[in-house]
Amino acid sequence: MRSRLITRQRQRGDYTLTDLGSSDDGGSRRADLKFAWTGGEGRYSVQVLLSLCYHAGEDRVTWLLAAACTRPWRSCHEAPAHRIGLEELGASGNDEIPIEAPVLAMRGWSREECDRVAELLGEALMASWRTSAVLLLTEPPTVPVEGWPGLVNVFDVDDRFRRTLNQHLPLGCVVPLGARLYAAPCDQLPDFVETGGPVSGEALEGAITRLIQTRGRTPLPEEWADVPSVRAFYDGDPFASPKREPDAELAAKLGRAQRELAEARGVLTILRKKVKIATAERDRQAGEVKVLRDRLAELTAVDVGCLRAQLARLQEEADDYARAFEETEAERDELRRVNGLLAGTLVRCHGADDEVAAAERPPAEFPSFAELIASATATLTRLAITAEPAPAAILDHHPKAAAWRRKAWDALRTLDAYACARTSLLDAGQDPGPELSDVLAFARTGQPGSLISANIIALAESDTVTTNERLRQARTFRVDPRTNPAGRDYFGAHIALERFKSPAPRLHFLDDTDGTGTVYIGYLGAHLPTSKTN
Incomplete structure (x- = not known):
């Protein structure tokens, strides 16, 4: 223990260590170490004496830690046992209660664990030779409370452990619902008891502070009363300069x-x-x-050929599942489109035959994205399509281009229906309400004219894209000067025409229904660059 304390001081270097020497007398060994440090930018000083003693035939080292400070100790100040690392060596008090700075949680233990530990702790609490204080918390305090290594051990217990422990304690020493600080008998202080919850953290801090300050006036234990080094530390001034020995250099x-x-x-x-x-x-x-x-x-x-055959069969099954998934997605989109048309029919309550007939017809087919954009520009009056045609034209060569054009047409019609519904209410001086607060709410609540799933709508990009200037510029497109005097604006909202597989096409839009009454379509094409793309 002595050598490890010396090694730790050399590694840390935030306090000084003086080895006062050791002795060996018939198998019994004794060593004394003195620690010192300053704190608070030199506002106070601390002197600590650690006396170690080992008696032949015993299985442990007994120790005494005495500390002095140029200011009164308080529970918020650093404990000397913690500063010098005594608890890191597995030290325990002479009552075998471990020195631990954090709170020891004892909640949720089994009945057997509660009975065993409660009996041992009950015996320690009633022992007249106990020198460590024990704080038992059954209700959480208002402020965090930690132990003071070498002086106060904190146990956080539940009500079952409290009742089990009370079976091993006299009536006047039971643990209440709240907190109880069992002072060591040598400190000659009454126990601190607080009932109810939550427990006042300020009251606990005050009780521990009184215990620390009283410890400075506690007489030495009998086994250390006649040790010269300990007696000299207690009786003398720890901060006095030591007398110079004649053979200081030799010493x-x-x-x-x-x-x-x-x-x-x-x-x-x-x-x-x-x-x-x-x-x-x-x-x-x-x-x-x-x-x-x-x-x-x-x-x-293992037969490698067999494994290859299994891999080929699994690949074929995966391809079959992919095709079935694409067919299911197409059926789902068609059902959502019909549902939107039928919802509009129910709201308007006229021309039902025409609307149902329109719903039963397959969606409009466009041979290219260019014709789709031209048709949307001519018929969807609430949309302002400023997107460049080149990115969308590249998608025409993909095998899934027809499905993407159908989904893009439904997305454009949904945006136009949303803009028409919202601007009509705003023009009439009415509140659009939560169902028309944005496109996502419009689709999620199944408003008339909503032909796409809300799951493919995103009103903003991620923080990584938004805060990256290069990625943000890639999503900035042309708008009317009435919307932005600069003639360009950031299009973070988008609709996913294909969620995962490359090129994962996106339709980026800007909702300006509160201003010009228009929804801008700034981009239609493959997924724009992100932080994960080159």
Whole structure:
């Protein structure tokens, strides 16, 4: 423990360490270490004495940590045991309660775990020799509360564990619904009890602060009362400059030699452990290599021709499923188109025969995207098509071009129906309502004239595209100066004519029904570049 504390200080370097020496008397060993640091930009100083003692025949090292500070301790200040890393070494108090800075959660345990731990904790709470305080929380506090390593251990328990623990405690020591701080008997402080919830975090901080400040006036335990180094620290001024010894240079050399020897022993121990770990890892890897070789031999024996035949059959099945999926999508789009026409018929309540007949007819077929755009420009009066024809013309050579033209025609008609419905209400001075708040709401609520699914409509691009100037410029197209005096605007909203497979064509639009009463069509073509494309 002594060598590991020295090694940790050299790695950290944010506090000083003085080795006060060690002794060996008939199998019993003692070592004293002194730590010091300043905090708050030099506003206060801390001196800590750690005395370690090992008695022959015992299975642990006993220790005492004494600390002094030029200001009063409070629970919000850093605990000395945490600063020097004592809890990292697995240290425990003389009552065997572990030193841990975080809260130990004990919620949701099984009945057997509750009974076993509750009996041990109940015995520790009633022990007259206990030197660590225990805080039990059954209700969450208003502010986070953590333990103070070496002094206060915090347990977060549920109601079942509380009832189980109370079975092992006298009536006056039971845990209430709320919080209870069991002060160590040596501190001569009453226990802190708060009922109800949530528990006041300020009250808990105050109780822990009083416990810390009282600990500075607590007498030494009997087993440490006659230790010269500990008694000198308690009785003297820890911040007084040490007296210069006549042989200071020799003492410094001796101390340096002892530290180097201790460090060398620690390094030797670490190297031995590393060799042991490396040997175990080598044996483990050798076993894994043997298993992999056996597995490779098994795989090599498999008929490669059989696997290829299986792969070919699976590919054929995948192609069949793809064709069936495309046919299902086409049927779905046709049903949505008919549904939109029928919805318009029901709303208008006249000319039903003509509308039903129109719904039963197949959608308009266009031999090319150019003719589709020309027809939309001539018939869909609420659309302003500024898209360049070249990107759409490239799609005419794709095997799925006919399906894309049908979906594009339905999308354009849906946008025109939305613009007509919204502008008619706005011109009449009426509120369009949530169903006509945007194109997505128009399609999602199945308004008359909606011929496409809401799932293929996106009102904006991702943040990656929107914040990237290059990608944003690729989605900026021509508009009327009444919409934007610059004559160009950003078209983030789009409709997916093909959601996944390349070229995944898109129709980008800009909704200006609140201004000019128009929906602009700025682009129709293959998917525009993203951050994942070159």
